Amino acid sequence: GSGLNAAFFSYIGPQDKQPWDEIDFEVLTKDPSKVQVNSYIQGKPKNAKLVDVAGGADKDFNDYGFVWEKDRLRWYVNGKLVHEVTNPDELPTHSQKIFFSLWGSDKLTNWMGAFVDPGSKVTMQVKRVAFTALGQPCQFPESLACSISNSN
Template sequence: MIKKTKKDETTMFKQSHSFLAAAAVVASLASPVFAQEGATGTSFVEEFDALNPAIWYVSDGWNNGTHQNCTWSKQQVKVDDGKLTLTFEQREAGERQFVCGEIQTKKRFGYGTYEVRMKTADGSGLNSAFFTYIGPTDKKDHDEIDFEVLGKNPAKVQLNQYVSAKGGNEKLVDVSGGANSEFNDYAFVWEKDRLRYYLNGQLVHEVTEPAKLPVNAQKIFVSLWGTDTLKDWMGAFSYSKPSTLQVDRIAFTAEGDACQWAGSVACILN
């Protein structure tokens, strides 16, 4: 047996401490939080007793480009009786003859379960969307994960994701009874190695191909907007009266956190 001196023990402690510190750094580099720099959002459930200004920003006074025929307006965003209502209607604002509504989170969110309970709008040329997005305005590549119901065919919801501005991952899923006739629950579970989409608690699509999985932390959006130009996708625009998208609940459950209410997709994950 070799006897250790005090100096030997001190040296061994320093080496052990350095090894543990290095291991901690490696572990942090491999964690989803580090992989998604800027993901500061934490788990929440928004049931719209009011529009929480600590969470939400209301889009107002601009449009997203020539494809969009309406101007975002805070007047089209209302919270009443526990529901968020976004409205599309004819009223001149900015460069457009129509106005529409959108809210987005102020913070960015990473891996976890994203959920919405909503009833979508009627009308060809309209898009009711629940999605996450980050892009050049935030000095990041364009990453996005979508649920979109087109007013031309509310019997289906379109799933899609963009990775570094590359899309083309669309999948249409049937919505029994129609997305515009009653409230339905839409959710996606975003993990480092897979993305799962759910409709009313049932798994309807899974993505595992690395090239099709977004990596950047994103903001959460819900919006109702229209187009005159994207006819092949959204149908010919035709306006007769205001249309509304109603939202009963939006939630995010961070990866590893406990589910937040009975019926949440986060409660059934394996």
């Protein structure tokens, strides 16, 4: 239902004594047929784009992944390239940590929609997560590191 944000993202910020850099996948539950990809540079949002998730983000597991290189950032959904940024001013430069979150807000209703109580417990399920450094072998068959090369 409406009003929640189910997110997979990488982040670093002031609590780590670093500038705020972030790379996002955010499913706004008001429309789970799409995922919003985005990045933050020095705490400012860049590159936001809504992209389709075939079959919906709420019906089955989907693979979300990004490839972050010095000169570009690419977002993938189920192995398909959905967004790419090459502008150096819009690329993160600080090492980040991986996070998942499921949250709501009464203040961001224009973006997330008004919360609608579904009448039951709300959960976000994650089947797997992995980090693969550029040039390293893939960790599981569905990994982006198995299906694309850094030269693509």
